[in-house]
Amino acid sequence: MASVAGHAALVERLQIEAREAPQRYRLKLALLALAGYAVLVLILAVALGLPLGLLIVMWATGRTDPSLAYAILLPGAFGVVVLRALWIRFGAPTGYALAPGAAPLLEAEVERLRLAVGAPPLDGIVIDGELNASASDVPRAFGLLGHRHYLVLGLPMMQLLDRAELASVIAHEFGHFGARHGPFTGWIYRVRLSWYRVLEGLSNRGGIAARLLGKFFAWYVPYFNAYSFVLARSNEYEADAAAARATGADVAASALIRVEIASQRLQRDFWPRVQARVHAQRHPPLQLHADIARLLQRPAETDLSRLAAVVRREADLDDTHPPLAQRVAAMDAALALRGRAEASAASDWLGDLVPQIERQLDAQWRSEIEAQWIEQYQAASADRNRLAEIEGRAEPTPAETLEYARLIEKLRPDFDALPLYEKAIARLPDSAMAHYRAGLLDLRAGDRPRGIARLRRAMQLDPGAIRPVLADVDDFARDPALDAATAAELSSLREAFAPRAQSLDARDTVAGEDDLLAHDLDEAALHGLRVVLARSERVAQAWLARKRIDMAEEPPHYVVLVDWRGSVVSEAAGLKRLSDAFELPGSHSVMTDTDHRDMAKRVRRACGEPIYRKRR
Template sequence: MASTRAHRDLARRLEEQAVRAPRAYLARLALLAALGYGLLLALLAIAFGLPLLMLWHALVNGAGGGPHLAYAVLLPLVFGAVLLRALWIRLGVPEGYVLGPGEAPALQQEVERLRRASGAPPLHGIVIDGELNAAAASVPRALGLLGHRHYLVLGLPLMQLFDREELAAVIAHEFGHFGAGHGRFGGWIYRVRMSWYRVLDGLAGSGFMFSRLLFKFYEWYVPYFNAYSFALARRHEYQADAAAVAAVGPEAAASALIRLELGARRLHGRFWPRLFERARAQGHPPAGVHAPLVEALRADAPADLERVLEAAARDTDPDDTHPTLPQRLAAIAAAPHLRRRGPAAAPALLGATLLAEIERGLDGYWRERHRAQWRERYEAAAPERARLAALEGAGAPTAQEQLEHARLVEALRVDFDAEPLYARLIDAHPDSAMAHYRAGVLALRRGDAALGGARLRRAVALDAGAVRPVLADLETLAGDPDLDAACAETVQALRDELAPAAAELAARDAAAADDELLPHGLDAAALAALAGALAAQPRVARAWLVRKRIEMAEAQAHFVLLLDWRGPVAGEEAGLRQLVAALSLPGSFTAFTGSNERVLARRVRALCGAPVYRKGTR
């Protein structure tokens, strides 16, 4: 699979090509998509045509049936069924509350006005869901041969975050997709991509060795095709933003983009994490989610727009087809300004009665959707709740028990400030790196920049390995639009200070073809423990182990573990994650299969010689 950086570079080059020669770009994309479908159709023809040819040959030549012929006929038919199922992607009406005829007339009239102004095709319905989002959904009829049904999906949180003018900008944006035919062509592109993923998933569970051959093509085709379709989707987003500007002007369109960015950061950075943390101590999901969600969204805390734009520019997801917020504002030539917001659009457009009904329905849907996951989290935290009760019932705790108690309080009691617990521990045991680390993060969250920065610097000084979790929390804090200005400065200063140490750790714990490798140096007991752990992994046939040379003599050892993976290639990545979590070595380690690191694999095998583990031997 292509790396994230390679994918991003390819997508950027293709975006530039799409701007320079849009017709040629679309033609190449269509041909590339046809190649994906063409191979699948050719495989289908072989899978179903070969058994018919064998049966015809047997009938014409009078050959007997027998089990061999039955097996030869059945095997390609099963393979063909897997491919056929992958091609048949059923897309139905989007989930949510579908407005009936005559319901919410104010909303229907506003939507129809914007639809006519944009030249978009008629809608088959308006769907209200619980997401902070909106979408233009084109549902194909008979694989698109009989046209499409078009639905406008509006998230109720979005309708309660925006006033009517900002909501109009979002609706016009979605109609910009409809009007330009983005849904139809984009839907076909989506089905091609989904077909390949489903083919590989189906083959991974089927036991076909042919999956390895398909994966070779998949390894080249899908990243390249994704990058091509990524560039198209980016282009569509810019065109849809232009439609929003044409409908409401650049000020309202820009304000809607900024307010949506702020709302998403508030939900993903604070609201949802804190809500799901409650599952560790509360056995059932909350009765109502929508009301507190809207309250969090509409909190008019002052936000530093310059810092929000900087964070949005950094937070680039290679799989997200939406351009970054600064890119979108630049494309519509709008200043980063948050206009004064009017009354929320939802009450006026839906009416109080329907709004309350939709809220109740969405709350019920959310509870049912998350009930099992919530219960699993609650049950998984039972040992932690029991341990917290035991610690609070015991007297004269040790330093380790004090630290454990503070960690458990922080994890299980969301509304309780655990910082004083860490502070008391630091007073008694000033060399606890973990206490300094957690106390520092909590201090920054409540707005104490000086204390938070000092605590985190002390944590890293006491334990160099703390740089990773500290930077992870700093990354989360940097994306918080409501973070105090002084704390934001401290967070950025710490990130700059700790970046070199983090890069050094990352380089130490990686493995590359040009690294200097040494014999592993483990004794028989350690090798036996490793073999025992690998024996519990049914997909691993053999393993070779070496050690990477580290410049610092006192540094922890880093091992490089090469695995002979015998499972389906499509499931290799997930299987490796599970294996790494189950293994333990006296140091850090990198585990790989050699499928993308052939040079390194050859060097590891040459240095190690005989495998340190072979399936069936311990």
């Protein structure tokens, strides 16, 4: 694949081809699927077949020729190295492995649904901490020797849905496993999953052979993904249809809607609060999943038409799941929530196991993030020292009053910082930052008119506040529970400042004619950048440069170049997550050399040595 844009264009073209010439599309897809295996067979046939053939000839003729030693040893050694690189163990999905007989009611319902849908026997049921469920195929010998099948159920999902709705989710996942896709579609589905596992495994291996194979599959897997995307999306519709047949269309639609609402709430309300604690406490919280369950089980008002519109806008060609409204319509169901049973599926089907599962998942979560959590906590030590210093002053300056409010907001997430910002506004009435932060807190507290007025004032005082304010406005506008009047006010605010935001966007892009300079960050700022980069498994190296801006008063614009070790398909979403997490003293662009080879060379030249290298 040439680029992310090329991937999207190819997918769109193949969608047309699949409609107009389905047999030709399926033939090309089958040949492409076989090509990946053919490459592996060819490499091994040459690397191991040549020395083996020479040995057979020498044995048959009874003659030994020392000059053939290199022809035997070198390809043979390379073949062994290739085999070692490909010897990737694919284990069962991680989580709480449900022992046979531990949850007989759940196991009985799973077996009933498996038989109803026509899915193969399971090798196990795993419960993880995601608000999701999946049909996990674990390939044997890259799928050549078949697959092991696991049903993965997220505990938050089991605590959110009742038995009927969770049954529809299970039936959907069995729809992927089952024969209703047909032999060809099922085979492509498993091959697709297998190649993703291979690419992931190779990206984590060292050695020349692994790197060479990794480069090939880094090209091949996204290309195969683009070709199989059309079929994969149709599989989602077929899996939805299997769920509707098994439990009823209204139940299946309600489960989809309820999960989407819960996902929005977790992203908007829960995870930001957890992340905010990283600067205040040295270790991750001991309890996580019980808190998630309490949030998800609290009722929430949601405008379903707004929810569908938000999901439709956020849908893209990286996700094989069609937009919510399209999935509900395809099942011939209404966009509506059914009455939910009082007890959750987790309560009914897991019973007394729930606390035990929560404790194990909590422990797994803490072990996965603890090192990064402690590193971020330590990185905030200067802020904690500064907060103590300001608190020790008898009469802080106006600037320190604002700084104090910001430090309290960052370091003490359970403390209401709004009165502190209001005090800062009284002493610094023309501070865009004070109006900006106070306006956000007003919005979160439900005082929408005052919050919007303060955000407007912040953008009027400082054009540099326009883009961050509008980004937060967009986040609020995605809230499905937002009332129509507030949504209209936020839309009006965006329209008023959109032209200025567009002009700033033009300033904060890099083009071929722009000069790039060495970055000007100190070691503390670089440390914060490295912490963010280290969280991503796919970032191997990174470089940083600064765009030359003639006006001294203008804030700087930085260019972060990332060596991305993953598929092109995951690149766009991964870079966005990195960009959102960066805290730089100015605007920034994040790129790889996938689409920007010339610019990447200039960034490396300006930066010199990488600012970050992943530890091996």
